[in-house]
Amino acid sequence: MEQMSFKKLKSLLEEHGQQHLLNFWSEISEDEKKVLVKDIANLNLSQVIACFEEAMSIHQNKEKLPDDKIKPVPPNVMESISNLTSDKISFYENLGLREIANGNVAVIILAGGQGTRLGVNYPKGMYNINLPSNRSLFHIQVLRIRRLHDMAREKFGECKDLTLYIMTSDATHESTLRYFEKNDHFGIDKSKIVIFKQNTFPCFTFDGKIILDEKYKISRAPDGNGGLYEALKDKGMLKDMDERGIQSIHVFSVDNVLVKVADPVFLGYCIARSADCGVKVVDKRSSNEAVGVVCQVDGLFKVVEYSEISNATAELEDENGLVFNAGNICNHYFTATFLNEISEKHNNKVDLHIAKKKIPFVNENGTKCQPSVANGVKIEKFVFDVFKYSQNFVVWKVLRENEFSPLKNSDLDEIDCPLTAKRDILNLHEKWLVDAGATNVDGDVEICPLLSYSGENLAHIAKDNCFKGPLCLM
Structure with a gap:
């Protein structure tokens, strides 16, 4: 039976050019063989190889967008907090606080990243930036939620509280669970916090071979923040939101120390505009700042990378300054209806991207190696690649100094x-x-x-x- 299993496995791998995954079959233990067999069996080889080929093809053929294809965000879908009266801001804030008080709001923190670039080996949300309080990013963000609950109660007399979802990865899941349990969930009702894992994707060499992390284990990486949509469906989060009566969802990356969690003004703006999808942006520091820009391409809303825009386009100015000035900060609003529609109709169409990385691997001699240069690719999806499916998209411009300070690098980078x-x-x-x-x-x-x-x-x-x-x- 074991021999037949091995033969079937070998035949399957040979069919897809991945027979190297069995190079160390004779050297691994029976338990390790079970791990490897399960690992391979859980792969849809045809699908993952097709994804690799598609992502590589897109990457290799990516060119700068023609200048006539890219258009700035139309004024009618964007408001800037700097231009609003205090009465209008209060109007939006009241709408958002009412939504929170009614229990219709959820927050999703994208927290799958480790602090590797920071020089630590634990989840970035647990990082302490050495404030007088010594609070971590997670701690600060949860306390902001608690203050919102108080604000909603002060205004409306009661508050059903919002629900906090935290998307982790294989690398951060257990540590995040333990961290919240150890700290008694920072004062939030445990039933209002749901921690779930995003999916992973095999890592590949540049020529399409799946990388072995150990002799018996495939190398995998999280599928990017755009893996959110598949994870929400696969892990039952959309069903959970429906059962809780969630209607408005705020999604952001854990590493922004200034993030206004479930910002009631942003929520209220999106609700007032009947938006199904919204994005916060900040003014770019300069035309060549390496941030994605929210814009339109062929009439569809997208985030395009700085490298995709010609210098001439990036430097265009009008009476207000840079034309393409809506810098993306990974801060989004979605309705539950929109997320369900993405899950049902568009999840398999979300764009694929590659990231060239230094990926630990087992060499032909069975030795675990730590490469000094990029030796392979991780395939990722981006959370903003669903903008093009929005039926009512809005943009909310905020001040960088008030709302955006990401934590990505060590202090050496300054x-x-x-x-x-x-x-x-x-x-x-x-x-x-x-x-x-x-x-x-x-x-x-x-x-x-x-x-x-x-x-x-x-x-x-x-x-x-x-x-x-x-x-x-x-």
Whole structure:
């Protein structure tokens, strides 16, 4: 029986040019053979190889978009918070808080990434940027949710609370579960937190061979933040949302220290516009900043990478500055109806992308190797590639200094790193205190999210007072 199983396995792999996966069959234990057989059996080889070939073909044939194909976001689908009256902002905020109070809102944190570039081997959401409170990204974000609950109760008398979904990966799932359990879910009702894993995809060499991570184990990587849609369906999250009565969903990456979690103004804007899909953007720092740009291509809304746009297009200006200025920050609104439609009609059409990476592998001698240069590809999907399916798309422009400071690199890079994340959040908190009447703020003065979500509720402690850090105001 075992020999027949091996023969069938070998025949299947030979048919798809992947027989090297059995190179060490005679060297591995019976338990390890079971792991490898299961690993291979769980692959739809025809499908994953077709995906690899499609992704490679798209990558190799990718050229800069013709200048006449790309158009900026039309003014009628975009509003900027900088241009709105306080009354209009309050109107949107009230709509969003009402949605939260009714229990119709969910947050999805994209938290599958490890802190490899930060120099740590644990989930990025657990990273401490050395604020006076020593809170992690996860901790800060959950406290912002708790403050929203308080704000909704203050305004409407009661709040059913929002539901927090956290999408992890194989590398971050168990650590994230333990972290939330150890910290008693940071004061959130355990029933309101759902942690689920995204799917994985085999890693390939450049010539299409599936990489072995161990003699008995295929190398896999998370399928990108665009794997969200498949995971929501496969892991039963869409059904769970339906049972909870979720209608509005806020999706963002865990690594933005300034993220306004379930931002009621953003929610209210999208609800007021009857949007099925919305995106937050910031002004680009310059025409050559390497960020994706929200725009239209052939009449469909997309995010295009800086490398896909000619310099002439990127540098175009009008009376307001850069024409293509809507920098994408991985911060999105979706209706539950839209997510279900993506799952049912479009999930298999989400674009595939490749990332060239240094992928550990087992060489022909069976030795585990750590490459010093990129030796293979990971296949990924991007969360924004569903914009083109939206029937009512809207864009919300916010101020970078208020809402976007990503944590991606180590301090050696001096950009998008712990030092800049800490600096940006403390600068924002200093501004809040000064705006609320503080006469002086000196040193590292942090504001607990439970005290203030976005600068409100500070006059009673700030007016005519001085603050000296290190200090966390509670």
